[in-house]
Amino acid sequence: MSKTLVIAEKPSVGRDLARVLPGPFKKEEGYLEADNHIITWAVGHLVQLAEPDEYDAKFKKWRMADLPIVPPKFKLIVRDERSKKQMSVVTRQLKRDDVDNVINACDAGREGELIFAYLFEKAGAKKPVQRLWLSSMTMDAMKEAFATLRPGEEMAKLEAAARSRSEADWIVGMNATRAATIRLRSSFDGAVSLGRVQTPTLAIITRREEEIRAFVPEPYWLVDAKFAAEGQDTRQYEGRFHAGANPRITTAEEAAAIVEAVKGQTGEITKLEKTTRKEKAPLLYDLTSLQRDANTRFGFSARRTLAAAQRLYEEHKVLTYPRTNSRYLTSDMVPEIKPTAEHVGAQRDYKVAADYVTSMDLLPLERVVNNEKVGDHHAIIPTNSPHKLDKLSDDDRRVYDMVVRRFLAVFHPEAVFHNTRVETTVAEYVFRTRGKVLIEAGWRGVYGELQESERDDEDEGRDQQLPKLEKGEAAETRKVESLEKVTKPPRRYTDASLLGAMEGAGKLVDDEELREQMKDSGIGTPATRAAIIERLIDVGYVERDGRALVATEKGLNVIRLLDNHPLTSPSLTGDWEQRLDKIEQGAEERQKFMDDIAGFATQTVQVLDEKLKDVRIPRANLGPCPVCGQDIIENRKGYSCWSREDPGCGFVIWKAKAGKQLPVAVAKELIAVGRTAKQITGFKGRSGRNFRARLALQQSEEGKWRVEFDEAWAKEGAKPPDAETVPETAADAAKQAIEAAAQQDAAASPAA
Known part of the structure; x- marks a missing residue:
């Protein structure tokens, strides 16, 4: 009896599909089998594009003369040992004589199509394929999908786009990474990872960091007053001085003059506007x-x-x-x-x-x-x-x-607000007040928001629940004060704001025509953007500090050295994403796209070769060693006072700590005071979960220095105790040990 082989993307999906197919299914090693169907599965990507040395052994060595590497036909290899076991199971099922048809049941999208296409090719299979297209894993949805299988030929364009994306990323990433690493190997530890998606994303983060570092805070002042409408003390409200639309005052003297002019004075409500605003529910989620x-x-x-x-x-x-x-x-x-x-x-x-x-x-x-x-x-x-x-x-x-x-x-009515804007004029100075009341909750009631939360703007002031006021009423100034503020730098990106920047990357493009083309694309795709952010963290270009994404010195230097190369521009990846969509729609030939990719890789290698040939980034100097006084210099694995020329005293702070590379600033702080004042983020526990902790510099009984977690609670998933219960002994001991060692060294020197 002939059978149909169903290939799912994961074992759990395979088991679910078995629930809607005629059974019973017998469980075997790596697959399920019934009278009419066999169900097996990948485990994500079982097969991937081969590394360069699979084409030629000479590529094991990274040499500029061998670049660019553009295979005439891409080879596929099984991903790893775990994948080999399941791949052998899939291959055996595909080659069974009693299997006449194959159903591709991988995730319904470009990546799922690629997973199936690669394993099908690697297995050397030739049997006819149908496509199961699922948007929901309910019983009814799966039954409907099996009843409306699509011919495999319909997926040819989607597969072409998937292969083009994979091969293009290989060509550009492999060649750019090798070229940059060869030229910068004396300046950076490990490979200089580049790619057509991760590099423009890094550029967005680093340019924000450069803006923050270049930012010079400037003082300004605000003047706030508390008023009481005449005759009733209960009708109090607050106002903020505005000169036109601007609440900021440039000097303390000017702010003080306004305070003196209105203090104790009675003003008048010179403007009172009430408007009704309706707010629609947000769209459904992508x-x-x-x-x-x-x-x-x-x-x-x-x-x-x-x-x-x-x-x-x-x-x-x-x-x-x-x-x-x-x-x-x-x-x-x-x-x-x-x-x-x-x-x-x-x-x-x-x-x-x-x-x-x-x-x-x-x-x-x-x-x-x-x-x-x-x-x-x-x-x-x-x-x-x-x-x-x-x-x-x-x-x-x-x-x-x-x-x-x-x-x-999304099916509920609009939320309705009454907005009130009040202007109170005192001695010719105008104070503005905003009031906002939620009248009809509408869709906000779904979230339990029966009242609108007050909005507090740094400059404009907060929304208030206002008493009943009338235009022309007198208002007594009960209190007035000036507040000194400083301008703030741009905020660092969070996952939320970076995802928005990646999605709307076309807005960062100067060319008007290209910006219009990119309005529906961006950097990466919804399915890949999370992995891009994590990739930047994994290669040491970005670190998490709470919710903020902070560019490291390595990340900053990479973008500085690339100096506006097209790889750093969102227009490049946005253009490619659009072309991939056109391949998927049949509006562009895959070969034309790949030829352009090969040309871009060749040009990129030439530019990086010339641009980075003589670049040398000096290693950081962290100042004198706390033990022997010799300069502590950054090296590939740590910060130490010894080198090939001078062994120093052996003091070293290793960079690697619980899955994190300690940056220069943390090492400097440890050297100076023996501990970090703040918790350091980005450490990983054994299960891979992130945690944060303070660090302390300690000396063992053998005299070796090491960095340890300073709190007993610095365990994965544990919450810190109150600040007063954090033990200080480790930090104090480290600092005292450093001071004692330095004193002993000074006492033993000839100068003493």
């Missing part, structure tokens, strides 16, 4: 907007949010496919909206909002349904199936809650 909101609300990294959304789709089956760039639904999904609301309304937290949606005779669909704005996948919404939430982790529950409330809110 992956990037979900990641940005989760970072803002919970501090989740983009990768952490994606992992939770993927589990909710794949394991718990309560959300639709998350790797989407659409915020709309298609018209054929309209009949599912109310049943989906009924399923989420079974949970007490969502019942009221869900009942509102299901009770509507006519759903407001104009901002929800748009076939033209849905590509491979629609917006992320709850699935039309019963939702079991008892096994959701905290992360999963938070992301689920965000998606459910957004789905329900």
Whole structure:
């Protein structure tokens, strides 16, 4: 009897598919088998593009003369030992005589298509292929997908785009990385990793860091007053001085003069404007907007949010496919909206909002349904199936809650506010006041926001709940004061703001025509942006400091040295993403794109060879050694007072600590005072989770110096105690030991 082989992307998906196919299925090593179907799976990417030395042994050595490397035909290799085992299982199933047909059940998108295409080619398979296209892992969705399998030939253009992206990244990344590393090997530790996506992303972060470093704070003053409407002390409100639209005062003398002029004076309410503002519900989530909101609300990294959304789709089956760039639904999904609301309304937290949606005779669909704005996948919404939430982790529950409330809110009416703007004039000085009241909660009621939270603007002041006021009323100045402020530098990027910058990278392009072309693209794709951020951290270009993404000296130097090379520009990757989309749509030939990539790689090698040939970045000098007084110099692995020419005293601070490279600033602080004043972020525990801790410099009984975690609570996942309970002994001991060693060394010197 002939059988159909189903290849899923992960084992868990394979097991789910078995639930909707005729069984029973017998569990075997790496696959499941029934009378009519065999189900096996990849484990993500089993197969990848081969390294250069697979084409020629000479490429094991990195030499400029061998660049660029552009294979005429790309070779594929199995990823690692773990992958080899499962790849052998997949290959055996593909070559079985009783298997006549193959179903590609990998994730429905460019990356899933690539995973299948690579393993199918590597296995040497020739059998006919059909495509299973899933946006939801519910039973009904899987049954429907099996009933409407698509011919494999329909996926040829998607596969061409997937292969083009993979091969283009290999060509550009491999050649640029080798060229830069060869020329900068004396200045940097390890490879200088470059790529057509990660490098422009790094450029965005480093340019912000350069702006922060160049920023010079300037003082300014604000003048605030508290007023009482005449006759009733309870009618008090606050105002801030404005000169026209500007609240900032440039000198302390001018601010003091205003304070003196209005102190104790009675003014008049010279303007009172009331307006009504309506606020529409936000659109449904795509992956990037979900990641940005989760970072803002919970501090989740983009990768952490994606992992939770993927589990909710794949394991718990309560959300639709998350790797989407659409915020709309298609018209054929309209009949599912109310049943989906009924399923989420079974949970007490969502019942009221869900009942509102299901009770509507006519759903407001104009901002929800748009076939033209849905590509491979629609917006992320709850699935039309019963939702079991008892096994959701905290992360999963938070992301689920965000998606459910957004789905329900989009069908609710607008929120309505009354805005009030008051101007109080005292001795010819005008003070502005803003009031804002939420009149109708509308969609905000889905989030439990029955009152609008007060907005406090650094310069404009806060929104207030105002008493009843009338134009022309007298207002007594009860209190007035000047506040000294300083201008602040631009904020460092967080995951949320960086994702926004990557998505809207076209705005950073000067060329008007290209900027228009890029309005629907950006750096990377929703499915890859989280991995790009983590890649920059892994290669030491960026560090996390709380929620902030901070460029390291290595990251800064890489972008400085590239000096506006096209690799640093978002226009390059934005243009390529658009061309890949055209390949997917059949509007551009894959070969033309790849020829252009090869030409760009050749040009890039030539430019980097010439630009970086004589570059030497001096190693950091951290000042005198606390033990022997000799200069401590940065080297490849640490900061020490010894070198090949002079062994020094042996004092060293190693860079590597719990998965993090200690930067120069931390080493300087340890040398100066024996401990760090603040917690250092970015350490990784054995399970891979991040934690933060203070560091202390300590000396062992054998006399060797080492950096240790200063708090007993510096354990993965542990919370710090109150500040007064943090032990100081390690830091004090380190500092005393350094001072004692220095005194002994001084006493033993001839000068003494």
